[in-house]
Amino acid sequence: MLAKSPGFAAVAILTLALGTGATTTIFSVVNAVLLQPLPFPEPNRLVSAVGIDTRNNEHGRALSYPDFADLRKQSRTLESLAAFTDADFTLTGAGEPLHVAGEMVSADLFTVLRATPELGRAFTSTEDQAETRVVILSHSLWKSRFGADPNIAGKPIRLEGQMYTVVGVMPADFQFPLDAEPRALWVTTAGLMTITPGAPSDDKPLSEQRGAHFLTTIGRLQPGVTLQQADLDTAAIAAGLEKQFPDTDGHLSMGLRPQIDALVGDIRPVLLMVLGAVAFLLLIACANTANLLLARAATRQREMAIRVSMGAGRARILRQLLTESVLLSLAGGALGLLIAVWGTRLFATLQVVQIPRLKSATVDLRVLGFTLGVSLLTGVIFGLAPAIHALRFDLFPSLKEGGRNATEGKSHSRLRSLLVIFEVSLSVVLLIGASLLLESMVHIVRQSPGFDPHGLLSFNINLPDVRYGQPEKSILFYQQLLERLRGIPGVKNASAVLPLPLSEDNIRTTFEIEGRPVAKSDEPRTYFRSIDPDYFQTMHIPLVAGREFSARDARDGVQVVIVNQTFARKFFPNENPIGKHIKPGVSDSGPDKMREIVGVVGDVKHRTLWRDPDPESYVPYDQAAIGGLAVVLRTDANPLSLLPAVREQVHAMDPELPVYAPKTMDDYVSASIADRKFISILCGVFAGVGLLLAVVGLFGVMSYTVAQRTHELGVRVAVGAKKLDILQLILRQGMAMTFAGIVIGLIGTLGISRVLTSQLFGIKPTDPLTFIGVAVLLAGVALAACYLPARRATRVDPMVALRYE
Amino acid sequence: MADANGTLIKMEGVKKVFYTDEVETHALEEIHLEIKKGQYISIAGPSGCGKSTLLSILGLLDSPSGGSYWLNGQPVAELSTSERTRIRNREIGFIFQAFNLIGDLTVYENVELPLTYRGSGAAERKQKVQNALERVGMAHRLRHYPSQLSGGQQQRVAVARALVGDPLILMADEPTGNLDSKNGEAVMELLRDLHRNGATICMVTHDQRYANFADRSIHLFDGRITEETQEAHASA
Numbered sequence A: 001m002l003a004k005s006p007g008f009a010a011v012a013i014l015t016l017a018l019g020t021g022a023t024t025t026i027f028s029v030v031n032a033v034l035l036q037p038l039p040f041p042e043p044n045r046l047v048s049a050v051g052i053d054t055r056n057n058e059h060g061r062a063l064s065y066p067d068f069a070d071l072r073k074q075s076r077t078l079e080s081l082a083a084f085t086d087a088d089f090t091l092t093g094a095g096e097p098l099h100v101a102g103e104m105v106s107a108d109l110f111t112v113l114r115a116t117p118e119l120g121r122a123f124t125s126t127e128d129q130a131e132t133r134v135v136i137l138s139h140s141l142w143k144s145r146f147g148a149d150p151n152i153a154g155k156p157i158r159l160e161g162q163m164y165t166v167v168g169v170m171p172a173d174f175q176f177p178l179d180a181e182p183r184a185l186w187v188t189t190a191g192l193m194t195i196t197p198g199a200p201s202d203d204k205p206l207s208e209q210r211g212a213h214f215l216t217t218i219g220r221l222q223p224g225v226t227l228q229q230a231d232l233d234t235a236a237i238a239a240g241l242e243k244q245f246p247d248t249d250g251h252l253s254m255g256l257r258p259q260i261d262a263l264v265g266d267i268r269p270v271l272l273m274v275l276g277a278v279a280f281l282l283l284i285a286c287a288n289t290a291n292l293l294l295a296r297a298a299t300r301q302r303e304m305a306i307r308v309s310m311g312a313g314r315a316r317i318l319r320q321l322l323t324e325s326v327l328l329s330l331a332g333g334a335l336g337l338l339i340a341v342w343g344t345r346l347f348a349t350l351q352v353v354q355i356p357r358l359k360s361a362t363v364d365l366r367v368l369g370f371t372l373g374v375s376l377l378t379g380v381i382f383g384l385a386p387a388i389h390a391l392r393f394d395l396f397p398s399l400k401e402g403g404r405n406a407t408e409g410k411s412h413s414r415l416r417s418l419l420v421i422f423e424v425s426l427s428v429v430l431l432i433g434a435s436l437l438l439e440s441m442v443h444i445v446r447q448s449p450g451f452d453p454h455g456l457l458s459f460n461i462n463l464p465d466v467r468y469g470q471p472e473k474s475i476l477f478y479q480q481l482l483e484r485l486r487g488i489p490g491v492k493n494a495s496a497v498l499p500l501p502l503s504e505d506n507i508r509t510t511f512e513i514e515g516r517p518v519a520k521s522d523e524p525r526t527y528f529r530s531i532d533p534d535y536f537q538t539m540h541i542p543l544v545a546g547r548e549f550s551a552r553d554a555r556d557g558v559q560v561v562i563v564n565q566t567f568a569r570k571f572f573p574n575e576n577p578i579g580k581h582i583k584p585g586v587s588d589s590g591p592d593k594m595r596e597i598v599g600v601v602g603d604v605k606h607r608t609l610w611r612d613p614d615p616e617s618y619v620p621y622d623q624a625a626i627g628g629l630a631v632v633l634r635t636d637a638n639p640l641s642l643l644p645a646v647r648e649q650v651h652a653m654d655p656e657l658p659v660y661a662p663k664t665m666d667d668y669v670s671a672s673i674a675d676r677k678f679i680s681i682l683c684g685v686f687a688g689v690g691l692l693l694a695v696v697g698l699f700g701v702m703s704y705t706v707a708q709r710t711h712e713l714g715v716r717v718a719v720g721a722k723k724l725d726i727l728q729l730i731l732r733q734g735m736a737m738t739f740a741g742i743v744i745g746l747i748g749t750l751g752i753s754r755v756l757t758s759q760l761f762g763i764k765p766t767d768p769l770t771f772i773g774v775a776v777l778l779a780g781v782a783l784a785a786c787y788l789p790a791r792r793a794t795r796v797d798p799m800v801a802l803r804y805e
Numbered sequence B: 001m002a003d004a005n006g007t008l009i010k011m012e013g014v015k016k017v018f019y020t021d022e023v024e025t026h027a028l029e030e031i032h033l034e035i036k037k038g039q040y041i042s043i044a045g046p047s048g049c050g051k052s053t054l055l056s057i058l059g060l061l062d063s064p065s066g067g068s069y070w071l072n073g074q075p076v077a078e079l080s081t082s083e084r085t086r087i088r089n090r091e092i093g094f095i096f097q098a099f100n101l102i103g104d105l106t107v108y109e110n111v112e113l114p115l116t117y118r119g120s121g122a123a124e125r126k127q128k129v130q131n132a133l134e135r136v137g138m139a140h141r142l143r144h145y146p147s148q149l150s151g152g153q154q155q156r157v158a159v160a161r162a163l164v165g166d167p168l169i170l171m172a173d174e175p176t177g178n179l180d181s182k183n184g185e186a187v188m189e190l191l192r193d194l195h196r197n198g199a200t201i202c203m204v205t206h207d208q209r210y211a212n213f214a215d216r217s218i219h220l221f222d223g224r225i226t227e228e229t230q231e232a233h234a235s236a
Ligand SMILES: Nc1ncnc2c1ncn2[C@@H]1O[C@H](COP(=O)(O)OP(=O)(O)OP(=O)(O)O)[C@@H](O)[C@H]1O
Pocket: B018, B019, B020, B025, B026, B027, B045, B046, B047, B048, B049, B050, B051, B052, B053, B054
């Protein structure tokens, strides 16, 4: 049968290939991102310990070193626990100065992971002690900068101007942390044990600051211990710490979650939503193919009846039909697999999106199995309808009528209509979902970040502590650097900030408000930025009240702070914040100081465009030189064209400082929405294909109906039906199905709105305009799809009424 | 209305040629025919001689390839498609060998169809459908579907549909072809009744017994009229 009707087979196979291809592609992504175990032995025992703010139940806060150390010591349910945090380094003495992204890890990290170096050894537990400088290199850094020296272990290298001893090299496939760009090297947390050079002696090293939350953790459960048991144990330890250190650990609990959740917990609902969308697409494809098969079954009904009457068993006929449909779906699946191989490769090479492990997406055995399973299942699903029908059909009328009475079996056409209604409703759900996502995207894109990102270049410099550790030194450095940069032709303004907006770097601190004493643990929190005085001018962030920083806000002058509008609104709702005093924990040396609020500036979307701005405080760098600043330059020219001149100036000041991460602020803005955009567009494409398939399905059914009803239409024309009567008759039938589908689809969308809510921005999941728009769009497209067959129907020759014998 | 001497249908030199691929089929040649209002004509002849073709041209389902045809004094060639549709709907009733009831519609809706397309009001439609079904003795089966009726019953419904709009002429193409003799006679009886009440009828039939019911019998052979007989008893 298939060989006899290549056109039918081609359409069916293409439809199925589209469905399975899209589904398999997404599944291969889900497989790589969500389902693959972590690439370490016994990955199910790996967990992450996180802080929980018991006031707002905010999970996932970073831990302080003392809390981490206490948890590690007291836990009876964790076999081991390691902490880590990002650390940037400048590598010198091995070719050009190079900025490398590294990770500062507690020495037992490799024990937790059970990872062994390919060369040398891992850290020993004593290497966390102060003044120990050891480093493990990544395979690629070892190759690119040290010529894959087999005797590297034991040799010194220069990082941040200090000598570190290489103890090992990790294998090429080792990566940690998994959700970030590959790290070039790992050092121990020994650096946390000493006080930063230049800080007054009464300051404590980070390893003793219980209030400084910056560590991420990974631990391994004791064998036989469940996550729940360990989680309870952890919470109990946290409760003890809270009692013991109420100032720093008040309202702070701790909990465990599977390490895989820490990695992909955020992206999971999004990917599952996309998988759901693509499953809808597959269902539409199935319904379409089922309809094609039904149409064919109808034309063969008499043949079947005759076969049965001649003694063919029904089981045999059922088998034949199912074999056909499974053959079709396997062919579609094979073609779909090709699409998936291509699609998966496309996804894996996408540069813009930052979904962890996406790059490792391939069509592996599990994906192959999935495709095979989906193909068999779809084959049975869409083959079942015609097969059941074949089993149920009534022999007698089939033979008696010989198709003459112009009445196709009623149940038969009803089944086909139901399938079309089903397709239309699925496509309504898909379309509304995708529209809502895309509309959210438009809302997000229209969000102002609070500064003008066009014409802004930013880059980073990492100042080694050895030479720039004292605040005075780094302050001077930036002053001079900015002065030089402002002199570059084309540069209109230059300034610097830490952390850069939308860079995913954020600093949060607690603060005191003068005259409103609260317990230490109840202090409110604010995001914090250290800036050069020209920052607001350069970024075009509007001043709302008071004044900006200026040269008079010197290091030893009045201690000042500027807050954003959200801060002012939240903490000084009915007062003028100017002149009020707050004490944020942002000192670069000595105890925190009371600071006078001298200005209020406009809100900036520092974290993401779709999150409401948070309370924010800005302090002049001169008064809080807490680290290396990111430089921002405003220009009318193409921002990146300034880079050579920028490099030249930096080099002139210090040839050992690499300029790294040069990007336009527009890039930061688009990178911050890239994942969302990608997901929205993906869903949009699926919805478009779904609509296309549904409309093709409707068109097919209507064309088929017109063909089937030719005789009836001829009779109608013979007894006086006008062209318009016939047109209406056919359109009404098509539109009745469409409207039924639309109504069911709208109701269905209400059902899944809960899934969508969390992915939307600026629009409700029940947005009436979207619902109406999609309904109108579908009705319009359906009308067009029905119009062609209806036109053909009006050309039916009434003669068929006579000739049909 | 018929013209002065009562002529309802007039054909002069009508012919019909079908072109299929390379083959020309001359289905009708040089047909001269006059039918007066109130006449009952039977058309007979061997299979393929052109009976259905003639009937379809008479009933405006098809157009002649040559010659002239006046219906009710009006040259049919000058009619537009919509005028032809209108006339088919109002002045002509068809009865087909295969009944041609629409399976998805009830008996009532099937009979109502010509009135629906004419745009008659609901009350008028109801009245006329009821009358037509009573005349064929099927008034008790309004809600049935064609598949729930016997062949004879279906054909009686088809007759009701043909006469529900009070057409000038009834065209019947082998109305008894699919019926056993008992049912066939019942349908013939119906047609005779209608004729007695003034209907003009053109009926194709193979069956000599039924041909005898008519006033005139026309014999076709190879697309030409070969013989005409006036039945003496018809006016009796
Ligand atoms: N649409 C058509 N295309 C080509 N040839 C046709 C067409 N309709 C009819 N014919 C031919 O015209 C001739 C007359 O056909 P017609 O149907 O009028 O015969 P008939 O007398 O009604 O036969 P029967 O008694 O079998 O119904 C036949 O030779 C037939 O093959």
